[in-house]
Amino acid sequence: MKDKDFQQMVDHEFAQLEWTDQQRMDTLRKMNKEERPVMKRKFSVALVVTLLLLTLTGTAVAATYRGVTHFLTDNDYDRHYVMNPLRSYHTSHRLIVRVVDAHWDGAKLSVAYHIQSLDPNEIVAMRCTYPAHNHYASQANAGIIVEQPPYIIITESENVHHTAGYMIDWVCEEDSSLTVMITFQENALSDQLDFTIPVINVRDGNNPETAYLHFELPSLPDPIAQHTHDWEPATCVSPKVCRICGRTDGGLGKHDFTEATCISPETCRVCTVTSGPLSRHHQYGDDGYCILCHKYYEHADNTK
Amino acid sequence: MDARETLDTLMIQHGSRLLRLCAMNLRDTSLAQDAVQDTFLKAFQQFHRFRGDADALTWLTAIAINVCRDYHRIAWFRHIDRHVEADDLPRAADFAYPDNTVIRAVTALPPRYREVILLRYYQDMKQKEVAAALGISERAVRQRLKKANHILREELKEWYEDEG
Numbered sequence: 052m053k054d055k056d057f058q059q060m061v062d063h064e065f066a067q068l069e070w071t072d073q074q075r076m077d078t079l080r081k082m083n084k085e086e087r088p089v090m091k092r093k094f095s096v097a098l099v100v101t102l103l104l105l106t107l108t109g110t111a112v113a114a115t116y117r118g119v120t121h122f123l124t125d126n127d128y129d130r131h132y133v134m135n136p137l138r139s140y141h142t143s144h145r146l147i148v149r150v151v152d153a154h155w156d157g158a159k160l161s162v163a164y165h166i167q168s169l170d171p172n173e174i175v176a177m178r179c180t181y182p183a184h185n186h187y188a189s190q191a192n193a194g195i196i197v198e199q200p201p202y203i204i205i206t207e208s209e210n211v212h213h214t215a216g217y218m219i220d221w222v223c224e225e226d227s228s229l230t231v232m233i234t235f236q237e238n239a240l241s242d243q244l245d246f247t248i249p250v251i252n253v254r255d256g257n258n259p260e261t262a263y264l265h266f267e268l269p270s271l272p273d274p275i276a277q278h279t280h281d282w283e284p285a286t287c288v289s290p291k292v293c294r295i296c297g298r299t300d301g302g303l304g305k306h307d308f309t310e311a312t313c314i315s316p317e318t319c320r321v322c323t324v325t326s327g328p329l330s331r332h333h334q335y336g337d338d339g340y341c342i343l344c345h346k347y348y349e350h351a352d353n354t355k
Numbered sequence: 356m357d358a359r360e361t362l363d364t365l366m367i368q369h370g371s372r373l374l375r376l377c378a379m380n381l382r383d384t385s386l387a388q389d390a391v392q393d394t395f396l397k398a399f400q401q402f403h404r405f406r407g408d409a410d411a412l413t414w415l416t417a418i419a420i421n422v423c424r425d426y427h428r429i430a431w432f433r434h435i436d437r438h439v440e441a442d443d444l445p446r447a448a449d450f451a452y453p454d455n456t457v458i459r460a461v462t463a464l465p466p467r468y469r470e471v472i473l474l475r476y477y478q479d480m481k482q483k484e485v486a487a488a489l490g491i492s493e494r495a496v497r498q499r500l501k502k503a504n505h506i507l508r509e510e511l512k513e514w515y516e517d518e519g
Binding site for chain 1: 359362363366367370371372373374378379384387388389391392396399455457458476477479
């Protein structure tokens with residue numbers, strides 16, 4: 052086969068394919084204003100990527116919190132509480148600590164404990180002078196001691212990995228009871244559903260030398276066994292997830308595609324994977340330019 | 356003569372040829388039109404690098420072939436099933452397959468062989484120019500041409516016999 056033969060063959064076969072004056076003019080116009088659309092396109096892509104990342108991050112965080120919401124609310128769990136000898140007025144007092152509430156408040160997990168004395172002869176029902184939040188009051192050896200927050204709880208459990216920053220509030224009630232509000236400041240507790248707190252040290256942030264308390268807490272029952280799974284549907288990036296315990300089941304779901312446009316093919320709303328070709332339909336503005344891809348067509352009648 | 360005027364002249368001279376090259380390479384007429392436009396826009400951006408002593412068609416062809424490669428790559432990445440080659444993706448509906456047996460056979464070649472055939476025989480480029488355009492060695496060009504010719508010879512065995 053000779054080169055000229057092949058050239059003639061192709062030119063003859065594709066004779067209808069001509070680079071028209073119209074296309075030439077379009078290209079020249081685009082050369083004139085190429086800087087601006089390129090910048091706009093780059094900005095648009097950056098904007099879309101940022102929004103997608105924010106959306107995905109928000110979804111993931113929301114899913115994480117939904118997964119552990121109310122995982123302690125169904126039951127009260129007894130705790131044993133032993134005072135640290137560093138505090139002379141707290142020696143050997145055994146208390147029962149009850150979880151009375153646990154809920155997510157924004158990014159924080161708040162757990163409310165109710166503390167009772169096991170031996171009323173030693174501590175008379177934790178009488179409170181100031182029935183208000185953010186005060187710790189206890190009666191030991193007939194004395195009333197009031198301290199200010201913040202109190203920091205540091206757990207020693209192997210199962211709780213994100214517990215470096217707990218805050219604790221003590222609420223003294225008029226009925227001579229004490230409720231301890233423990234707020235978990237860490238966010239990543241989604242994998243803590245086999246939640247056990249065998250030992251907790253409580254440190255008074257205002258007075259670290261004398262404020263060490265020592266909790267002895269038995270393991271919590273496995274909350275997973277105490278609920279019926281409430282499944283969040285599967286997506287293309289995660290299988291179905293239990294809203295309560297975070298367990299997963301089954302395989303990944305299908306993609307959730309947006310429609311293709313002239314600048315982007317079908318795109319999954321969740322994982323951003325794309326599929327198929329670009330759409331051939333442009334959206335021309337009155338000026339004859341496609342509002343998406345900025346291609347110019349003089350006959351802006353929505354047909355190419 | 357500034358870049359815009361030079362490229363305008365080149366568009367008049369070589370636009371159709373580049374369009375046909377891209378159409379055969381991409382097997383999609385609409386994409387080919389976009390590719391040629393992108394080719395000239397890239398040429399406009401890189402015009403300062405164009406040395407007058409080089410053949411303008413060779414220079415534009417090199418850009419066009421790289422634009423087509425980008426389009427191939429994008430088409431592949433846009434597709435979910437990564438096991439499918441870009442060439443095996445569904446063809447564009449508006450691409451009328453040629454009746455000509457030879458052209459049909461060339462169009463059906465795998466991209467790496469199709470490129471060298473189109474550059475060598477349609478664009479009439481020397482092996483050295485093909486090598487420069489594709490970013491491969493001359494030896495690789497020779498090997499690809501040999502392989503492509505071998506495939507075409509097999510495909511066109513009957514045609515050659517008919518042509519006598």
